[in-house]
Amino acid sequence: MIRVVHRWPGLLAALLLLVLSLSGAALSLFPAAEQLSVPQAEAGLSVARLTERVLAVHSQVEQIRRAPSGKITAYWFENGVPEAAVINSVTGQGVASADPNTVERWLTSLHRSLFLGDGGRMATAAGAAAMLILSLSGAMLVARRAGGWRRWFAPIRGPFAGRLHVEIARVAVAGFLLSSATALWMTASTFDLLPDAAASSIARIETSGRTGMTAAEMDLLKRTPVAELRSLTFPDPTDAMDVFTIKTDRGVGYLDQGTGALLAWSNPTGWQRISETVYMLHTGQGAAILGLLLGMMALGVPAMAATGCILWLAGQRGRPRICGNAAAGRADTILLIGSEGGSTWGFAATLHTALTAAGQAVHVAPMSSFDPARYRHARRILILAATYGDGDAPATARGFLDRLKTLPPAPVVPMAVLGFGDRSFPAYCAFAEAVARAAEARGWSMLVPYDTVDRQSPQDFARWGQRLGEATDIELELVHQPALPAARPLTLVSRREYGAEVQAPTAILRFALPKVSLWQWLADRGFGRFSAGDLLGVLPEGSSAARFYSLASGRRDGFVEIVVKKHPSGLCSGQLFNLKPGETVCAFIRLNPGFHAGRSRTPLILIGAGTGIGPLAGFVRANAQHRPVHLFFGMRHPARDFLYEEELTGWHREGRLRQLVTAFSRGRMPRYVQHALREEAAQIVALVRGGARVMVCGGRGMAAGVSSALAEILTPAGLTPALLKAEGRYVEDVY
Amino acid sequence: MKLLLAALAMTTALTLPGSAMARPVTLTATLSNYGGDGAYLALYVTDPQGEYAGTLWIAGGKSKYYEHLSGWYRASGGNRAEIDGITGASVGAGRTLEISLDLADVLFDAGYTLHVDAAVEDMRDSPNEVAVPLTSAGAQTPVRGRRYVSTVTYSF
Incomplete structure (x- = not known):
């Protein structure tokens, strides 16, 4: 609901607010210029x-x-x-014309009435009201997304347009609120709606x-x-x-x-004093510095309008249509969706189609419309739920948990809950899990056990569908291809091979950067803007399912680089491994903002093994500002699969890499990267205490080993990986 | 206080719509191109002793700015009730204000003076832009204003 309140006034008012903010920003210069240029009277005159x-x-x-x-x-x-x-x-002499500056007058007229008299004043007041609604609803959205008002300035993740929208808003919303509220007050005063007329005793x-x-x-x-x-x-x-x-x-x-x-x-009345203060706050006349600040914040409006429109357009493109949706009262399967960005709807559409093809009458609806009394013929309720932010309900599931908890107990139809999320985020599928637990606590029976789909994995979804089919005796095959971004042919530029002798054939593949369109660049789509840690989705020939590889390069590097290990029967890795320079493969970018190094100056502890070195090497390569980076790298043999060996040496010399600790699992003294961590325990504690961020990339087993090693290391210092995760200071990219 | 009461008593006598003791009068005020926002104008009359007699018209809708029509405001005490029904929009630079009234015959050739005060936002107030005696002979003769008003004419 807040989102709707935020979206529509925003789109309608964008143009009006552009005019108001730009003219307002220009006007904010005049009081400051006047303050500087005017001869001041001597003190005590x-x-x-x-x-x-x-x-x-x-x-x-x-x-x-x-x-x-x-x-x-x-x-x-x-x-x-x-x-x-x-x-x-001092002299009493005239020094300048008293007539108002024509530019200032023109801008003032534009700013307050669009040159349209009282009608224009009402239009600009409507603009101010829209601004106020946008600021308040936007602030609530930011707080919700960050996980509370106290985390207002917590780092945020997501595509560039959305991030920029929020980053500007967090700073400028104070100015927007002040400017719009005072504007409304001044309009009310102008139209004599406030009892703030000057008290006059002249008639007496x-x-x-x-x-x-x-x-x-x-x-x-x-x-x-x-x-x-x-x-x-x-x-x-x-x-x-x-x-x-x-x-x-x-x-x-x-x-x-x-x-x-x-x-x-x-004496002035209280109302009059308030109006005078409001006037000063809005115009900066008598508060030139504040005026300049408000003016600068107003300059955020064009950027907010542009990024806001991009977000809306991107959201529009993201949601599929559902054909032949059955009415709630007739349906035997109720499919409830909790989605934030819209991707869960794609899975819902696939499930809807498959169930309908199997002869079921399926009703698809957002979770927020949950109302069991209407489901008269329902035989099952299926819930597909994403999670928003730190475990909150996504946009279309608002109020669901509350409603579930107030329902009379002992429902008759069974339920199934499937969570959608990304394991690299601390609150993985937290909302879906909460839904499943709350439903069980209220006495709902579970058709199939609660399950999750990681990063829109078609395999996870198909597996769940199979179980659902078995439980319901419905022939169910869920083949869902998440609406993939358009893939582009990438041309291989170079390849370096490692590890064949230690049974770990691995290659660093470097592709040429394809050209991007303006829309892709603006909307952060495709190859417009990516960095190390994002994912490259590769479509192997003979399959429509993409395989994902962590990127070891960013757009600024001018190439697309991944590290691939050849699996004995892997279709995609096999094709990639056989690729010769000059040949192409179809691929697209998927952003993975949870696994970015970020721009902070705090130290980084990078931990990886095998192909997990890819994104970590990318972070080091991009570390031009010489942030302290400590890399723990596990491999099999220093002479066989030491990926990026030359580069790492060079980066260390250049200051991009502060420290490199290696661990070799083969040889005379085999050890894993966890062992290396334990040996450097004191240093790690010191770094983490100093605000360091830990980033882990590699296989699931290695990540678990690292997590328990770090728990051992950090516990004496009163810290745990879980605590760091909650603060966004411990992130994993595992496979 | 005495002044205020006298003003109230006189108001009703200035305009006598449809009466045999009144004549239709058209007042025309053309503003100069002074390079500012719309002007507020007050058209009012003083008696032979210079005492305020009553208001004919106020151009400008927002009463909070009326104190800037300082001659009128001082003379009339800024009484809002008195100007009910005889206010209109402010007049833009270079524009013309034309109003028609039935003015009492006794006002003409008896020493009464028509005053026009003007005020423009962020520019100086201009009380007594125009002060012209109301005479039969003076009708149709444009009178120049001082700052914002180019000419004022009254005609029968």
Whole structure:
């Protein structure tokens, strides 16, 4: 729901907000420029003294005003013609025109009413309201995604457009909130919707009937410093009923022009003070630095609008259509989907098609619409659920758990829960697991045990489908190809072979970088922007299922590099292994933002074995800023499968790699990378205490061994891999 | 206070719609190209003693800015009730304001003066832009304003 509230006003208001933010950013420069350029009055100068100086030059002064920047303007008559100028407070002489800057006036007019009068004011107010809604709903989305308000600045993962959208928002949302809320207040004030009119007591005053006292002699004006002055209006000397009017930061007073006596004084009302503060906060007049800050934050709006539109477009393309969806009341199978980005819907579509082909009436719906009372003919409920952020419900599953917990117990139909997630994230399938546990606790029977699908694996999904088919006596074969990004032919440039002698034939394959389209670049699709740790999906000939390899290079390296180990009967690895330079293979990029080195300066502990060195070598290669990197690399034999040996030596010399620790599993003293870690225990503890991030890449067994070794090493220091995982400081890429 | 009461008493007497003691009058105010936003205008009348007699028209919709029509504001006390029904939109630079009223015959050739105050955002207030005696002979004769108003004409 928050997402809907965020999306539609955003898309509609994007253009209007662009105009408002750019004009606002430009306008924010004027108060600062004025503050810098205006001659400031000397400290302690009284209004009486200033008036004397001005009167010496212009005897028929009618008004003196002081802007919050300190600019003093005088208005007078000369030969019956009204004149005005910015005044030097020392000489009383005019130094500049008092007329407003035409550019500033044009921008102001555009910014507040689009040159359309009151109608335009309402339109811009609607823009401000949209901005306010966007800021509030966006802030809630960011907090939800980060896992709570206290983790507002926690690092985020995801495609570039989404990340940029959030990164800008986290800083600029304060400015957006302030600017939009004050804009709405000012509009309300302009349309007289607020009781903030100036209190005036002018109608009640009785004058002495005399005239002739000069302003310079008046007590109150002698006591009032220029710094507090807003305006001093002179009376008509021929009208004894007329009075001096002085406005200061503290209120409005009326002075008798014959005696100088203060006839009446009104303090501003609370409303008026609030409106004045709001005006200052919005315009920066009197708060030039804040104004500049708000202006800079406003510049984030165009980027927010662009990335927001890209996110929306990318989301639109991601969701498949479901044909022939049965009504909830007629269906015998209810298929409930909890999806965030839309990929789970693709699996749902496959399951729907397969079940429908098997003669079932299937109703597909988002989990948030869960309502068992409507499922009159249901014989089973199947739940496919992704997880959002730190174990939260994804967008289409909001409120599901609450509803499940409030239902009457003892349901009659069985349920099955399948979680979708990515093992490299700490809260793998946490939401789906919570759903399965809550359902069992409420007495639902499970058709098949709770299971998961890792990284949209078609194999995992097919296996679950088989079990489901057995449990329901339905002939069920789930062949799901996740909607793959368009694959491009990659040309092999070079290959280096290792390890054949130690029964681990391995090759480093380097491909040429294909050209990318502008859309791919903007939307982070395809080969537009990838870095080491992302995945290369390779489509072997004779199969439509992709195999994934961790990338050992980023786009900036100018090539695509992977490390492949030949499996005895592996279709894909076999084809890759036989590839000769000049030949091509079809491949695409899948982003894996959970396994990026990031831009932090904190030390990195990289742990890998065998082909797991690939992404780790990529991180070291990209480490131009000489972040301290400690690499633990396990292999079989130093003379046989020491992948990247030359490069690692070079990178160490260049300062890209601080330390390299190797472990050899064959030879006179066989040991694994876990052993190397234990030997360096003291150093690892020190590094982790200093904020180091641990990244592990390799086989599942090795990752488990590393995890238990690190648990041993870190426990005495009061740390655990689980704790580090929760902080995003321990990530794995295992296979 | 005395002034305010007198003003209220006079208001009803200034315009007498459809009465035999009144005549239809058209007031035309053309603004100069002063290079600013729309101007607020106050058209009001003072009696032979210079006392405020009543308001004919206020151009400008937002009452919070009326204090900038300072001559009128000071004379009338800024009474909002008095100008109910005789306000309109502000007048842009170079534009013309034209209003038609039934003005009491007694106002003409009896020493009454028509005043126009003007105010423009961020620019100086200009009370008494125009002060012109109401006479039968003066009808149709454009009178120049001081800053924002190019000419003011009243005609029968």
